[in-house]
Amino acid sequence: MTRLGWLGYTVGTDPRPRRNCSVVRTRYAPSPSGTLHIGGARTALFSFLYARHFDGRFVLRVEDTDQTRQVDGSERAMMRGLASLGIVWDEGPDVGGDFGPYRQSERLAEHREVADRLLADGHAYRCYCTPEELERERAARRAQGLPPRYSGRCRRLNPADWAERQDKAFVVRLKVSASGSTVVDDLIRGPVSFDNQVLDDFVLMKPDYTPVYNFAVVVDDHGMGITHVIRGEEHLSNTPKQILVYEALDWPVPQFAHVPMILAPDRSKLSKRHGATSVEEYLDQGILPEALRNYLLLLGWSSPAGNEIIGLDEAIRLFDLDRVQHTAAIYDTKKLEWMTQQYLKTLPLSRVVEAVKPFAERLGINWGLGPPLDVAVALVRERAYTLRQVAEGIRFLYQPPASYDGQGVRKHFTAPEAPGRLRDLATHLDVLEEWSHDALAALYDQLALAWGVKRAELIHPTRLAVSGKTVGPGLFELVQTVGRDETAKRLRHAAALIESGSVPES
RNA sequence: GACCCCAUGGUCUAGUGGCCUAGGACAUCACCCUUUCAAGGUGGUAACCCGGGUUCGAAUCCCGGUGGGGUCACCA
Numbered sequence: 001m002t003r004l005g006w007l008g009y010t011v012g013t014d015p016r017p018r019r020n021c022s023v024v025r026t027r028y029a030p031s032p033s034g035t036l037h038i039g040g041a042r043t044a045l046f047s048f049l050y051a052r053h054f055d056g057r058f059v060l061r062v063e064d065t066d067q068t069r070q071v072d073g074s075e076r077a078m079m080r081g082l083a084s085l086g087i088v089w090d091e092g093p094d095v096g097g098d099f100g101p102y103r104q105s106e107r108l109a110e111h112r113e114v115a116d117r118l119l120a121d122g123h124a125y126r127c128y129c130t131p132e133e134l135e136r137e138r139a140a141r142r143a144q145g146l147p148p149r150y151s152g153r154c155r156r157l158n159p160a161d162w163a164e165r166q167d168k169a170f171v172v173r174l175k176v177s178a179s180g181s182t183v184v185d186d187l188i189r190g191p192v193s194f195d196n197q198v199l200d201d202f203v204l205m206k207p208d209y210t211p212v213y214n215f216a217v218v219v220d221d222h223g224m225g226i227t228h229v230i231r232g233e234e235h236l237s238n239t240p241k242q243i244l245v246y247e248a249l250d251w252p253v254p255q256f257a258h259v260p261m262i263l264a265p266d267r268s269k270l271s272k273r274h275g276a277t278s279v280e281e282y283l284d285q286g287i288l289p290e291a292l293r294n295y296l297l298l299l300g301w302s303s304p305a306g307n308e309i310i311g312l313d314e315a316i317r318l319f320d321l322d323r324v325q326h327t328a329a330i331y332d333t334k335k336l337e338w339m340t341q342q343y344l345k346t347l348p349l350s351r352v353v354e355a356v357k358p359f360a361e362r363l364g365i366n367w368g369l370g371p372p373l374d375v376a377v378a379l380v381r382e383r384a385y386t387l388r389q390v391a392e393g394i395r396f397l398y399q400p401p402a403s404y405d406g407q408g409v410r411k412h413f414t415a416p417e418a419p420g421r422l423r424d425l426a427t428h429l430d431v432l433e434e435w436s437h438d439a440l441a442a443l444y445d446q447l448a449l450a451w452g453v454k455r456a457e458l459i460h461p462t463r464l465a466v467s468g469k470t471v472g473p474g475l476f477e478l479v480q481t482v483g484r485d486e487t488a489k490r491l492r493h494a495a496a497l498i499e500s501g502s503v504p505e506s
Numbered sequence: 507g508a509c510c511c512c513a514u515g516g517u518c519u520a521g522u523g524g525c526c527u528a529g530g531a532c533a534u535c536a537c538c539c540u541u542u543c544a545a546g547g548u549g550g551u552a553a554c555c556c557g558g559g560u561u562c563g564a565a566u567c568c569c570g571g572u573g574g575g576g577u578c579a580c581c582a
Binding site: 029030031033063064065104127131134142145146147148149169171184186189192193194195197198199200202203205206207208210212213214216217232233234235236237238240258260261263265267268269295298299300301302306307308325326327328329330331332334335336337338339341345380382383384385408441444454455456458459460462463469470471472473474475476 | 507508509510511512513516517518519520529530531532533541542543544545574575576577578579580581582
């Protein structure tokens, strides 16, 4: 296949991966200010898949440069979130690696060294303007309808002037040429050009001689040998600044890929008021991590064949940046739940059982006192959309119903002969020769015939009496799993409640 | 406001000038199956933002508008 690449010349199948020249190295660089956001999770997933697809390395870096937003335990929460989705990092703050340290705060010496170099070779300069002066300048420009661009008046100062002001606070600014333009060759969007006039001599180092993001990120990415910077679209506008830093340092510019954002259903930026926004919250609601990962994969990327249920290995095999969408996506929890159901049905039973345990525990289910958990889970897993629903679905196998579905009560418990039938049913079950699905079915057929009713008229009241619900697994397997004595007991108990007119409804 | 990105059903998307009477998935509606629910099956409703070009031909290319999003810090 030959086609026109984004640079305008004819290229082979895929010009991007330079697997012959160098190993692909990607990174995910969250700031530890909370839990893993689903947008961040997807960016991390794409970065990870891209690296794995080209037999490269995926790096985790924590951007913890002193800031008030720092949240305790956030770093570990981020790692837990990533790990739950099957994203593993080859290098990172916990596992180390040859390009460490992997915490931005621990790279301060390097940031300072590079800033010194820029100062020494004239690419950067000290700026002594105070925040008040800058604000005044900005206000003046705004009043004239001009973009708030720093005038660059401290550029005139030379090292001799700097020496004179030894005691005064300063920041380090990069000298940006006001002419020409800077082009970001984005792997997803193609070349994006920025007029240098809209950029100003931005700050590299703060007065305390710590780096500003746009500087630190360049020093870190270069220091870690990152070849492909895959990150959220919100960074696209910052990229020319970073490229200018690379150029001033005479460092090779990595490839960039800006993935579209994930928006809330009202097309605004995702925030807490839109409900669950973090991986943690979704998992807590009973979404399977496998499903969340699959869902996130499909948010902005599609497989060439159009299939949607894609496991991790297949995702690694298929993933590439050229099929990443340009448009921001809105997440849809309905499809996420559907996806969870797909995995609930097809994952190894043992895996689902493990995943259900915390949710069963939350409901106070003691699975030592009933049928084996795997039997219970097998019974309901394909009619649930979340792990929570699985737990709720198996609850009656371990605890007798505390209440009965209201609509069901009105429908199946109100007939005058209802309690009597439940008792008769119990009596027959007591002496049923074989406690099997088929024997139970035969019994119900036989009784229905004898009593001159439809089999369903026996089935529904039984289900309600035994499980408290009108929905659930097939009745005979349900009853079989609950057990003979317990079933009879529940039937008689329900009959008694009906007769005393005190059926608790839900 | 300036700059940048983007624009296919309610949502995720396929689509790289003729294969499009625009395909798939979720959701939704109807029917079938059925001991309930779920699953499954069948069928339906529903989209190329607008306006100009280019071309024999445009969802696809170009320009303009509109709309949405992002960035403009001594935050990351």
